[in-house]
């Protein structure tokens with residue numbers, strides 16, 4: 001496995017790797033890697049000839065009051081995880097030079113940014129699309145792997161790729177990897193004490209309780225939303241930012257009776273604060 005910090009040396013290496021019939025897979029990350037990220041790399045390894053992992057804490061996607069400065073950074077530990085999961089190339093660009101490149105342009109996020117996390121993180125998805133498009137232009141992958149843990153991000157990137165890049169790379173969704181008990185793995189979980197981490201499993205239990213009700217086929221969207229909120233607020237552990245039941249493609253909040261076999265699917269999604277740490281999670285029906 002090779003590590004690159006500069007675009008020019010990365011591209012020279014990719015030129016050698018990119019031969020007819022050989023595919024390049026790309027896994028974008030912000031580092032502080034865990035087994036969720038490793039799963040993305042393993043999936044890429046299984047279907048691509050060359051696997052590129054980027055490690056870049058993207059300042060464009062953080063709001064002024066968010067955790068950019070304290071976001072965990074440890075390139076050596078991350079490189080070990082990448083190697084073990086089967087990456088060939090780690091690209092960890094120097095932020096200053098990378099952000100100054102002329103090819104970094106604004107790519108407005110598609111309209112589905114306005115739902116779920118959107119209103120609470122103004123500018124966030126525009127920051128994500130700008131940097132992901134920048135990586136796509138530099139790496140020119142055939143496939144790119146995104147976790148369903150960040151379901152809205154996956155859909156935003158899928159739409160952006162269709163609209164701006166004619167559907168290349170193909171965006172491959174990877175199911176959420178969870179800790180024992182169900183808490184979705186996240187780099188931000190390390191802000192939580194072990195006790196809090198254990199208590200946070202209630203988040204996943206709330207989502208799956210609502211999924212069971214929807215699967216029973218006898219519930220309206222309003223009832224499902226109320227139930228989700230009640231489950232999340234029980235015991236006063238979480239401060240709920242939003243709790244939503246939405247169309248899994250458009251991300252529009254649903255209304256009326258829910259059909260568990262609905263075309264396009266249903267996503268049950270929420271964001272909560274636990275001791276000042278923001279957690280998001282979702283399940284699909």
Ligand code: AMP
Nearest residue numbers: 029030031036146147149150176177185
């Ligand atoms: P991040 O480093 O948080 O920007 O995440 C990089 C990629 O890893 C994104 O596509 C995430 O959705 C994905 N990811 C993060 N946590 C998980 C998880 N627990 N399971 C699956 N994918 C994940």
